[in-house]
Amino acid sequence: MKTNLRKLIATVLVVFAVACFGTLTAFATDDTAATTAATTQTTETESTNDHNTSLSVGLIAAALATGLAGIGGGIAVAAGAPAAIAANSENPKTFGKSLIFVALGESIALYGLVISIMILSRLT
Numbered sequence: 001m002k003t004n005l006r007k008l009i010a011t012v013l014v015v016f017a018v019a020c021f022g023t024l025t026a027f028a029t030d031d032t033a034a035t036t037a038a039t040t041q042t043t044e045t046e047s048t049n050d051h052n053t054s055l056s057v058g059l060i061a062a063a064l065a066t067g068l069a070g071i072g073g074g075i076a077v078a079a080g081a082p083a084a085i086a087a088n089s090e091n092p093k094t095f096g097k098s099l100i101f102v103a104l105g106e107s108i109a110l111y112g113l114v115i116s117i118m119i120l121s122r123l124t
Contacts, residue, residue, distance in 0.1 A: 011078040058123040062116035069112020076105030 084098030 011074045014074070055123055058119055062119040065112045065116040065119065067112075069115070070109045073106055073109030073112070076108055077102060080105045 080101050084102050087094045087098050
């Protein structure tokens with residue numbers, strides 16, 4: 001039981017690290033905040049806002065879609081794959097059914113990736 005728990009924790013930590021990397025990438029690519037801060041410092045009286053809020057929200061949404069779907073997919077595979085292997089070792093006829101359950105868990109992460117690509121394609 002301890003090894004399964006350790007594997008689950010390791011999987012969740014890896015997926016969490018990938019999600020954090022995606023979020024940091026979204027913040028790093030949005031450099032309009034620095035130009036807005038520079039513009040605000042030079043002209044205090046001008047009230048124009050050059051910050052593109054829809055771009056920022058879109059990048060954060062894409063990062064969250066990928067990251068959270070990756071976390072969910074990792075948890076699903078971490079729970080489903082050992083059960084599929086155990087069922088297959090007891091009865092080899094269950095290979096097809098167990099493969100479907102593992103693939104469904106992996107497809108969650110792919111759905112998140114597709115959604116983030118769709119979000120990124122809409123950004124201007």
